[in-house]
Amino acid sequence: MGRKSEKSKQRKLLRIEKQGKTSEAQALVDSANQLEDPLTLLPAFRKFDRNGCNFTVECQRISQLPAETVEWAFDLCRRNMQIMYDSNGGWSDKAKRAEMTHDLAWYLIARDEQSKPHGFVHFRFDLDYDRHVLYCYEIQLEGDARRKGLGKFFIQILELLAYK
DSSP, X not given: OOOOXXXXXXXXXXXXXXXXXXXXXXXXXHHHHTOSOGGGGOGGGGEEEETTEEEEEEEEEGGGSOHHXXXXXXXXXXXXXXXXXXXXXXXXXXXXXXXXXXTTOEEEEEEOXXXXXXXXXXXXXXXXXXXXXXXXXXXXXXXXXXXXXXXXXXXXXXXXXXXX
């Protein structure tokens, strides 16, 4: 009864290895979430000056965003997405607000010279199937900021942050 087969030993080793990788991944997620401003790693990406748009880009946690910015982001998301959601099961203010204001939510916000926001990205550093990921929940732009390259710029920032 006390003897273990080779298969069970291999399964145990794999389980231990997987736990170690999960711990490492969680440590990476935790360190990313402890950053004050992830965009300090990419100072060249604080400005977007292309195609007639001159925006500054800021990165903040949900807890640091002013209430009016959170409301603007929620309203923009609703304006851009509610019709699509309604055709696929329905929009829920409560569910979307809970997702957008989750404690681990980070935001990239593009603002003009008057501090008016023109677009945002909602993302999180998280674990997905025991792997550390940067998960993009929303990327939303005002009509005047579309087709100018801002969305692509936001995605480039997310890709670089994910590799950092």
